[in-house]
Amino acid sequence: MTDNTRTKGKAPTPKAASPNAKRTKSAERTVAEGDRNLKFYRDMMLIRRFEERAARGYTEALIGGYCHLNLGEEAAVVGLMCALRETDYLFTNYREHGYAIMRSIDPNRVMAELYGRVDGVSKGWGGSMHMFDLTHRLLGGYGIVGGQVPLATGAALAIDYRGGDEIVMCTMGDGTANVGAFHESLNLAALWNLPIAYVIINNRLGMGTTVEKASAEPELYKRGAAYRIASERVDGLDPILVAEAATRAVASARAGKPYLLEVVTERLRGHSVVDPAKYRSAEEVALVKELDPVHTFASRLVAEGLLDEQGLARIDEEATARANEAHAFAEASAQPDPSTLFDYNYATPVANDSRRLPGEPLFEPAPRPVPEVDE
């Protein structure tokens, strides 16, 4: 699991937590594990094909604004999400399409949100960066780096206040580890023993800035030590390792001990769909491609006899069909009516709430000046 060739010494992977060494022999694998791994693969492929369809939707001008994809992070997403109960809460950042789908939100509604339609998870108000679904306890993708971290901490505070047994998982990018809100939140969570698992998805690039250039301590999980928060780093290209680590993190959180998990992964493409990532060398691009978690996991499942070429093709076809269905659904979903512009001004109606359109005057236009000053 510690793939040091991959990180080329830039981001050393941890020596700790490598229980997989015992369990690589397929002969020992249980049926349940096999089923789980197949599900991991199907989910990873679904995210892959969904994101590729989203990228295409962007080039087709069906999606506007920013669009950050989980390509390369599929193993991290499925591994993390499988550790949560349905009743647990997830706060995440703006690279969250895959998380939404893995929280069992209908991919149709995720794509409809990207297309800005009424059936979108946030009814077209949020877009790529701001997916939200209370039913599935996705409490938001957030566009401000670090913005979700205090919120997630407060959600954990609310659980603790009520004595609930849910936990909060809060994912973030590597750049977030340098934001003040991250440090303030970890400190609060540790002081108050909150049921929260913080997860840094370290894809080794904050936009075009490497972790080494941005973080004086590039082994980001070590930041937990400053707050006496247990932490570890895991290879984010392996869904099984991620799932095991996430399970440890979630168990700790459920016991009232916040946890910091660093998941080292890769970003297959640019920061967003419009970023050609010219700051990456040809060698790096080639290496990242070689490490593609969907391909490597497929090879592994084939090698272990869980899948053959036909099985791979079938899973791919299903994922592609699902992504295409999401596109068709989203495209057919209605655009919001402009008359709904003020529907979400306030949760509690209030006097003098402004519902003025840009060209409208505040008051009826003044009458033409006539000399009758007196009434």
Added chain:
Amino acid sequence: MSIMTYRQALHDTLRAEMLRDENVFLIGEEIGVFEGSYKITAGLLAEFGERRVRDTPIAEEGFTGAAIGAAMLGLRPVVEIMTINFSLLALDQIVNHAAKIYGMFGGQAKVPLVIRTPGGGGQQLGATHSQNIELYYAFVPGMKVVAPSTPADAKALLLAAIRDDDPVLFLENLALYNTKGEVPDDDTPAPIGKAAVTRAGRDITLIGYSRMAYVASKVAEELAESDGLDIEVIDLRSLRPLDRETLIASVKKTHAAVVLEDDWLTYGIGAEIAASISDGAFDYLDAPVRRVAMAEVPMPYTKVLETAALPSNDDVVNAIYQTLDAVGQRRQKVGQGHD
């Protein structure tokens, strides 16, 4: 009806709401063991315990954001930010999160949050501790901003803020904490988004909020007694939403207005009021709308300079007479008055 200070009205209301609703809890710096920098929360830790009265480290962004997150799950946090100056450290959480969450997610999550914080200069606290920056929040759709000037409104608007499902910035003022007034015994919330005509009059409209609404009332009473002036006083009470109708109705009656504000003049709350009056009562004005506002400097520490920077009662009196002079000249020129 009881006579009490603005401070006592806040304290008693917080306590009553905590007794009424288990979901209401207090969070902020020094509110528990220290009993609050301005003692609004005195005695509440002893009565309710650490779960309901949560002392925090000095981390405005962290604890304000945590309160927002707790509100998203249905609790009703009342945050105390020691002074409004420190709210700048939580600006991202308030503006980018509290104010956005309801709309940005298509109405799926409410944020029933109150941020109590005092503004105000005049205490020799220097440049970073004497600001009135409520405008920053009043500017933002999704926020509600209220600014009571009397003990009665402190109670009624705090009741409204706590029971409201939106984030409310509740502006207090250092100079008002010890002011006294009648407070009704019943717990009827005041409507957010409504100004109050606190004194009816015909000669000129005087508009203020928070401390300057208090000053407006005092000046109006003094000038009624000394000069027989009949001044109409409007206390805005709510900065967002802004009750323009009440302002316009008054100016249509008095034909002149002076706006009092403790913030800086350029781009300030008074600018919005003056523009609104221009929009809604242009043809009724007999003089330009006059603004009395703080001098545009970082607040000096030394008393002489601090006093010079803050609007005084004399400044208000002068602005009223200069405006009335302009009204008189204009009416003379036209040859008749309005009434």
